[in-house]
Amino acid sequence: MNRVALSDSGGTNIRLSFLQARLHLDGVLLTALIALAIFGVAVLYSAFGQDWAQTQQQIIRVSIGFAALFVFAQIPPRTLRRWAPWIFTLGMVLLLIVIAKGVIGQGAQRWLDLGFFRFQPAELMKLALPLVVAWLLADADVPPRATRTLLALALILVPTTLIAMQPDLGTAVLVAAAGFFVLFLAGIGLRWIAGGAVLLGITAPLLWFFAMHDYQRARVLTFINPESDPLGAGYHIIQSKIAIGSGGLFGKGWLNGTQAQLEFIPERHTDFVLAVVAEEFGLIGVAQLLAVYLVVVGRGLYIAAVAQDNFCRLLAGTISLTFFIYVLVNAGMVSGLLPVVGLPLPLISFGGSSLVTIMAAFGILMAIHTHRRLWA
Known part of the structure; x- marks a missing residue:
């Protein structure tokens, strides 16, 4: 493949493939x-009962x-860095509009109806929050001083609270994790981490009794003992475990999963x-899927390690670790190792807003790696 040599301001040559240099894509x-x-579309074709019309919707998405x-x-x-505060401000405004005039569906008020499609502003915050926190801490000392750390925590807490109020616990967890990953990669001191753990332990009972909805408490209790309500709250986990176990080592074959x-x-x-994947492709198939993840x-972590700017390092590392949390939480949820919080499996689950957000994040990751000149 043809390669193009670029020079940074220090005179160092950076050799990039044509795909990277011209299209800014990482092979x-x-x-x-x-x-x-591709694998996700094949799995969904089976999960939809071989309904081609619904599968086409996923292909479009x-x-x-x-x-x-x-x-x-x-x-x-550098453009994203300049835009970061404004993107975050837009996300906050949209979250406030959702609270005031959002569309209610399935007991939650999470969407804005734009006429030709529904948009979930919380998805924008998955990108906006790490962008603005990375912007804030890019030039900070290591570890960041108390003033910047407290400001970063405020930037994390406010949108996370607004998203949890919708209620959307899964997205709130991801948004909060994205913000904290930036802080962690910026070198936050251990006393802040320890203090946060203690504060969480103190406030957990208050969150349980006053902040969580009945169905959210039921999910936690079901996680502890799903057999306590096998036909109600525990049904999802029980059937998921049956499907995973019945797949065995090699699975029942594509389109042949009875569950x-x-x-x-x-x-x-x-x-x-993921339960469909486990039943039809078995442990081997799940292991191969996790290997690709x-x-x-x-x-992503490699791109973060070789990034030429602290803003890029913080942002690339956060995108990669947040994607890991996506996979970890969904896999733990489906296998009964974590409570059900409503997080899709990236690029496999049927979805629109979440899929586009994830792909936009990977576009940013590729931009960080392929725009390799040092900033002036």
Whole structure:
């Protein structure tokens, strides 16, 4: 493949492939993402009961996601750094509008109806929050001083609270994790981490009794003992475990999963799609899927390690670790190791806003790696 040599301001030559230099795409990351997307469409075709019309909807959404990836890959990181406060401000305004005039669906007020489609502003905050916290801490001391640390914590707490009020606990957890990852990578002191753990322990009972909804408390109790309500709150976990166990080592084969095809697995095309994978492709298939996810995370962390600016390092590391949390929480949720919080499996679960957000984040990651000139 043809390679193009770029020079940074220090005179160091950086050799990039044509794909990186002209299209600003990273070949390793792009290949892994395409593999996940193709596999996801195949799994959803089975989960939908071989309904081609619904599968086509996912293909369209995947295409939009890759278009978002390409667009964001063209934006130089220095531009994102300038825009970060304004993107965050826009996200906050949209979250406030959701609280005032958001569309209510399935007991939650999370969406804005724009006429031709519904938009979930909390998805924008998955990008806006790490952007603004990285912008805040990019030039900070290591570890950051108390003033900047407290300001960063305030920037994390406010949108997380607004999202939890919708209620959307899964997205709130991800947004909070993204903000804290930036703080962690910026070198926050151990006393802050210890203080946060103590504060969480003190406030947990208050959150349980006064902040959490009944169905959220039921999810935690079901996680502890799903058999206490096998036909109600525990049904999802029990059926998911049955599907995972019945898949064995090699699975029953694509389109042959009885739990999925007979619709025993609830939300089999969204939150619990990994149970379909386990039943039809077995432990070997799940292990291979997780290996591809690890390639994505590992490549993202490598991009963070070689980034030429602290803002880029913080942002790239946070995107990679947040994606890891996506996979970890969904896998733990489906297997009964974590409470159900409603997080999709990235690039596999059926979805729109979440998929586009994830792909936009990977576009930013590719932009960080391919716009390799040092900033003036």
